Structure formats: structure tokens, C-alpha cells
Amino acid sequence: MVSSRDNRKNIGVIRSVDWITIIIYMVLLSFGWLSICGASYDFGEGGDILSFSSRSGMQLVWIGSSLMLGMVILMLDERIFDSIPNFIYLVMLVLLAITPFLARDIKGSMSWIKIGNFSLQPAEFAKFATALAVAKYMSAYGYHIGRWKDFLGALAIVMVPMMLIVAQKETGSALVYFSFFLMFYREGMPGSILFAGVSAVIYFVVGVRFSEEYLWETPTTIGASSVLMLILLFTAGMVRIYCTNRKVVNYILFYGVGGTLFSLLISKFVVPFNVAWFQLVACVAVAFYLIYMSLSARLRHYAFISLFTLGSVAFFYSSDFVLQRMEPHQRTRIQVLLGMKDDPTNAGYNVIQAKIAIGSGGLMGKGFLNGTQTKLKYVPEQDTDFIFCTVGEEEGFVGSTLVLLLYLAFILRLIYVAERQPYAFGRIYGYCVMSIFLFHVFINIGMVLGLTPVIGIPLPFFSYGGSSLWGFTILLFIFLRIDAGRNRLRR
Numbered sequence: 001m002v003s004s005r006d007n008r009k010n011i012g013v014i015r016s017v018d019w020i021t022i023i024i025y026m027v028l029l030s031f032g033w034l035s036i037c038g039a040s041y042d043f044g045e046g047g048d049i050l051s052f053s054s055r056s057g058m059q060l061v062w063i064g065s066s067l068m069l070g071m072v073i074l075m076l077d078e079r080i081f082d083s084i085p086n087f088i089y090l091v092m093l094v095l096l097a098i099t100p101f102l103a104r105d106i107k108g109s110m111s112w113i114k115i116g117n118f119s120l121q122p123a124e125f126a127k128f129a130t131a132l133a134v135a136k137y138m139s140a141y142g143y144h145i146g147r148w149k150d151f152l153g154a155l156a157i158v159m160v161p162m163m164l165i166v167a168q169k170e171t172g173s174a175l176v177y178f179s180f181f182l183m184f185y186r187e188g189m190p191g192s193i194l195f196a197g198v199s200a201v202i203y204f205v206v207g208v209r210f211s212e213e214y215l216w217e218t219p220t221t222i223g224a225s226s227v228l229m230l231i232l233l234f235t236a237g238m239v240r241i242y243c244t245n246r247k248v249v250n251y252i253l254f255y256g257v258g259g260t261l262f263s264l265l266i267s268k269f270v271v272p273f274n275v276a277w278f279q280l281v282a283c284v285a286v287a288f289y290l291i292y293m294s295l296s297a298r299l300r301h302y303a304f305i306s307l308f309t310l311g312s313v314a315f316f317y318s319s320d321f322v323l324q325r326m327e328p329h330q331r332t333r334i335q336v337l338l339g340m341k342d343d344p345t346n347a348g349y350n351v352i353q354a355k356i357a358i359g360s361g362g363l364m365g366k367g368f369l370n371g372t373q374t375k376l377k378y379v380p381e382q383d384t385d386f387i388f389c390t391v392g393e394e395e396g397f398v399g400s401t402l403v404l405l406l407y408l409a410f411i412l413r414l415i416y417v418a419e420r421q422p423y424a425f426g427r428i429y430g431y432c433v434m435s436i437f438l439f440h441v442f443i444n445i446g447m448v449l450g451l452t453p454v455i456g457i458p459l460p461f462f463s464y465g466g467s468s469l470w471g472f473t474i475l476l477f478i479f480l481r482i483d484a485g486r487n488r489l490r491r
Contacts, residue, residue, distance in 0.1 A: 012484075013074055013075070013481070013484045013485075016483075016484045016485075016486070016487065017074060017480055017481075017483070017484040018413070018417055018480055018483055018484070020413055021410070021413050021414070021417065021476070021480060022480070024406060024409055024410045024413065025410075025461070025476065027406060028406055028407075028410065028460070028461040028462070029063055029066075029461050031391075031403060031406070031461075031462070032059075032387070032459075032461045032462035032463075033056065033059055033060065033063060034368065035383075035387050035390045035391050035394075035462055036055055036056050036059050036383050036387065036390075036462075036464050037049050037056040037368075037369065038368060038369055038371055038374060038390045038393075038394045039055075039374050039382045039383035039387060039390040039464075040054060040055035040056050040383050040464075041056070041369050041375065042375065055383055055464050058464075059464055061466075062465070062466040062469045062470070063469070065466070065470070066469050066470055066473040067473075069470060069473055069474065069477070070473050070476075070477040070480075073474065073477040073478055073480075073481050074477060074480065074481050074484070076481060077485075078481045078482050078484065078485035079485070081132060081429075081478055081481070081482060082136065082425055085129070085132035085133045085135070085136040086133060086136060088129045088132060088133070089129045089130065089132065089133035089157070091129075092122065092125065092126045092129040092130075092161065093160060093161060093164065095122045095126075096122055096123065096126055096161055096164040096165060096168070097164055099111060099113060099122050099123075099168055100167060100168050103168070108169055108327070108329075109168060109169050109170050110168045110169055110170075111123050111165070111168040111169070111170040111173070118466065119467075120466070120467050121170075121173075121467040121468070123165045123168065123170055123173040123174075124173070124467040124468050124470070124471030124472075125467070125470070125471050125474065126161045126165070127176065127436055127471060127475055128471065128474050128475040128478060129161075130157065130158060130161050130177070130180075130432075131180075131429055131432035131433060131436070131475065132429060132478070133157050134154055134157045134158060134180065134183075134428070134432065135424075135425050135426075135428040135429035135432060136425065137153060137154055137157055138150075138154050138187060138424065138428050139423065139424035139425035139428055144188075145184065145187050145188045145189055146188060146190075151184075151189065154184070155184075158177050158180045159177070161177065162174045162177040165177075169327075171330065171455060172455035172456040172457040173457060175443075175455060175457075176436060176439055176440065176457060178197075178439070179435040179436050179438065179439035180432060180435060181193075181194060181197065181435075182431065182434075182435040182438070183428060183431040183432050183434075183435050186431050187428060187431070192238070192242075192304070192308070196308060196311070196312075199230075199234060199312060200312075200315055202230065203227045203230070203231075203312065203315060203316045203319065204315075204316075204319045205338065206223060206226050206227055206230070207223040207224065207226075207227045207316055207319055207320070208223065208319065208320070208323060208334070208335075208338060208340070209223065209338040209339070209340060210222035210223035210226060211223040211224070211320065212340075215264070215275070216264065216268055217268070218264065218267040218268055218272055218273075218274075218275065219267070219272055219273060219274045220264070220267065220274050220275040220276055221276065224274075224276040224279075224316075225260075225275055225276050225279060227316050228260075228276055228279035228280060228282075228283060228313075228316070229257065229260060229279065231283055231309060231312045231313060231316075232252060232253075232256040232257060232260075232279070232282065232283060232286065233257070234308075234312070235252060235283075235286055235290075235305060235308065235309045236249045236252040236253055236256075238305045238308065239252065239290070239302075239305055242301040242304075242305065243293075243299060243301050243302060243305070245293075248289075248290075248293060251289070252286055255282065255285075255286075256279075256282045256283075256286060259278065259282060260275060260278065260279055260282070263275045263278045263279075280313065283309055283310075283312075283313050284310070284313070286306075286309060287306040287307075287309040287310045288306070290302045290303070290305050290306035290309070291303060291306045294306070333453050333454050334453055336348040336351075337450070337452070337453050337454075349380070350379065350380050350381065350386060350454060351447070351448070351450045351454065353373065353378045353379045353380075353389075354379055354386050354388075354389040354448045354449075354450075355449070355450060356373055356378070357371065357373035357374060357378070357379055357382075357389040357390070357392060357393040358388075358389050358392030358393060358400070358448070358449070359392075360372070360373060360393055361392045361393040361394065361395065361396040361397070361399075361400075362396050362397070363396050363397050363398060364395075364396045364397075364398055365392075365393065365394050365395040365396030365397075365398070365399055366393060366394055366396075367394060368394055369394070370394065371390060371393035371394045372393075373389070373393055374389065374390050374393055374394075381456075383463070383464045384458060384463045384464050384465060385444065385447075385454075385456050385457070385458065385459075385463065386448055387458075387459050387462045387463050387464070388400070388403075388444065388445050388448045388459055388462070389448055391403055391462075404445075407441050410437065411434060411437060411438055411441070414430060414433060414434040414437065414479075415431075415434055417430060417479070417480075417483050418430025418431050418433075418434060418479075420483075420486065421482070421483065421486060422486055422487075423486075425482075426479075426482045426483065426486065429478070429479060429482060430479050430482075430483070433475055433476060433479045436475065437460055437472075437476075440457055440458065440459065440460050441459065441460060443455065443457055444457055444458065444459040444463075445459070460472050
């Protein structure tokens, strides 16, 4: 028998749970199932939509089981998620570590464990375990992200499962863990660290994209010269912002930027040489000058900026080394994305066909189950990683915009719910949830449109599969359960 106390608790959860988020979740699930129907449907075989032998029929099983899983989570006491996250995290690390020894090789990935007639991907469940563990660690009494010891501890919690997933050759799922930096930034991580990350992306893209193009008919490549110039400009800007020393800024601009322009003229009209070598020396000289300023002025900001300068140079010159040691298909995808290589029959095929499918939908789309590109199977992985092309083809620009607006409402609602948490644990976990969903949506839709590399991550609530849907549901409903108990007084 259910006690009256349990009844009161369940009624309290029903009243306080965030139904707006659940409604958006249900709508996305519905649209996702319709998209899977469109992607997996074959002309003349409409009766198979609800059959368990079809992808759309099996997705109904995953949706139904996910809803039951969500209800079970809502019936739990929310304090359990603050009590055992370390245990869940350690169990998940062990599972991630043994997965490569148990998994079968599926398209080069060793991340799927066969259980009877089903396959599960532990990496999808590691996200909520990591989010709980890092929220527990960062919400402890006395924690301050501004202390390097504390920040590095939280960073280690995030990086360990990421490395184990990389060992499974599941790079796409591993990259999702970079989304935790958005949570770190919300919790007080210096903006300079986020800026350093953005700068690294810029260095990599510019350096790789223009690595084989030369500047003004000199031996200097545009990629190397542009990146080293950016490093000098970024260094000068950071000195201006954090040290407010215009004299040092002027020195950097005069000798660094001015010297580069003068060297370029010499290389063009007098003696041809690689100007990037002068820029490299200038960057190193600026870094040591900033170290000298740090010691003389006793201002550690100079030292941190010098580390940024030297780190930027090291990252740039190591990026080509890393690129050359990537898997061939990964390296080709990046080169195709950056316009360095045209490969319409291999690496670029998926994106090209996805664009054709989306473009053929026009304003209003071709209608439910009437898409031709998807029905004729022109788009590989069209019901998993490239499911959004089905939305574009069948529902058109209007339907695609509606889906994007739904995701926007979902992300904004998660931010709102996270901000109203009375305790750090709930807020931190909430921002982890929001960051993971935002990363998945941005990267997945971006790769379908050819704006981001094809790294193979699912679109939340749309892509076919039980592991991803269960993982997203657990991630979300734990947050909803924590939020539902926000008014409870903690002992």
C-alpha cells in the first residue's frame, strides 16, 4: 500500500514540476517521430510505419520506454541525486573503460555493447553521470572556481570520461564534453579562458585553411602569417584590457605589427624570405618582455598574457601535426568543410545530399512522407545524424524554422529553470544540461547545413536510437526532479 506521505510527495512533485519543459519535450518527441517516419518510409509500404520491424515502429518503443523512465525519475526523492553522484560517476568510468573490450567494431567505433537483440552506447549515459559529479564537486562548501586547484579538479572530472570515449574512437561524443565550459563560464571561470578556446579555433581554421596559399607572391603562407599577426594583436588587446598600459601596447604594435609590414616589403622587393619567421621571433620576444614586465611591475597579469602568447604559438605549430595524425576520413571532412578539397563522392557526399534535400523542400515542404531525396535513400544516416534534412525536405523552411524555435524555447527554458535554483548543485547541473543540449543542436544542424564538421552526434529527441533518447531523457528528467524539490528545506 502507498502511504499518505508518499501520496502527498507525489502530488507535490506533480504541482511543482516544470510542465512547460515537459510539454516542449513531448512536442519535440512527436516531431522527431514523424521525421523518423519520413526518413525510414518506403513508397508503397505505408503499413510498416507502426510495425516493430520498422525504424519508426521501434522508435515508438524507445519513446514509450523513455516516458516511463522519466516518470520513474520524477517519483524518486530529489536528494538521492545529491547523495550518490560520485558512485554513479565511478561506475560509469569503469563501464567506459571496459567498453572497447566488449564492443564490436561498428564503422570504426568501439562504443556499442551488444545486449541480446539491442545495442547500448555507454557514452550517452556518461553525460548525466559527469554532470552530476561535477555539480556535486563544485557545489561543495568552500569551492571557488577562481582557485586553480578547484578549477583543475572540476576540469579533471570532465576530461577523464572524455579521454575514455576518445579511446573508443568515438570523437564526436567526446567533443560534447567541451560544452561544460559554458557552465564553467557561468559559474565564474575567467572570460580569458573562454577567449583562449575561441582563439584556438580561429588559429586552427585560419592556419589550416590558408596553409597552402602564399602572401603577395612571397615565400610566406597566408595561414602562418595571419595567425601570428592575430596572436600579436590579441596579445596587445589583452595588455590594454587587463594591464591598461598603453606604452606596452604601442611597443607590441610598433615592433610586432609594424615590423611585420616592413619585413613583408623587404621580402617582396629586396630579398625573398618567410616573414612568418620574423613574426615568430616577435611573438617570443613579446612574451619574454611581458615576463620582464611582470617581474618589474609585480603584476601577474603580464605573466598570464605571456603564457597566452607562447601557448598560442605552440598550439598553432602543433595543429598541423595533430591534423596529419587524425583518421583519414576525419582529416578529409575538415578539409572539405574548409573548402580545401572537393570530395563530392566521399567525405562531402553526405552534406551535399543533405543540402539538396533541404533545398528541395522550398518554403512549405513536400509534405509528410512525400520527400523524394530521403525516400530514395540519397542521404546516408538520414534517420540518425542527418535527420534534420528530412525536416527540411518534408516540412520546408516553415517547418525547419518551427523546429529551431522549439529548440530555442527549450534552451531558454532550461536557462530560466537553472537560474531559479536555490542551491548551487541544482544550478550547476542545470547549466550542464543546457550546455549539452545546446552543443548537440548547434553542431548537428550545423553539420547538416555544412557549417560545422561532420562528427556524428545525434539531434536530441529526433535522431533514431534508444541509447541517445534514454540518455537525453535521464539527463533532462533528473534536472526536472531536482527543480521540483527546489522549495524543500535542506538539512
